[in-house]
Amino acid sequence: MADRPRFFDDLAGLAGNAFSAVTGAREELHAIVRTRVDEILNSLDLVRRDEFDAVQEMATRARMAQDATEQRLAEIESRLSAVEELATEEKGGPQG
Structure with missing residues (x-):
């Protein structure tokens, strides 16, 4: 071989x-x-993706907090209007 x-x-x-x-x-x-x-x-x-996601999450939370604050403010304004109406009625109530 x-x-x-x-x-x-x-x-x-x-x-x-x-x-x-x-x-x-x-x-x-x-x-x-x-x-x-x-x-x-x-x-x-x-911006890296993880940084973008973190800022997006912060913005989402801030928006939710803003919406809750706006709703709370509307409720407070409504209650204040009711109190002012009561005060006006008491001052201008029946006079003799």
């Missing part, structure tokens, strides 16, 4: 090394692109 010629072993080794080099280059390129994209996004002063 004849052994494989050394040429095919060398060729297989070369192909393996080339594949490793391409994989390494791809990972390095990916890291460089990610870094550049992060730099660009930071220079644009964009």
Whole structure:
């Protein structure tokens, strides 16, 4: 039986090394692109999603508190009007 010629072993080794080099280059390129994209996004002063969600939640709560306060104020104004009407009736009540 004849052994494989050394040429095919060398060729297989070369192909393996080339594949490793391409994989390494791809990972390095990916890291460089990610870094550049992060730099660009930071220079644009964009808001991250988690920060946006937090502010949106705060705004929702503030709106709910404002609605509750407006409703409470309307009730207080209604009660004040009723008290003022009573006071007016007592002052201008039956006079003889």
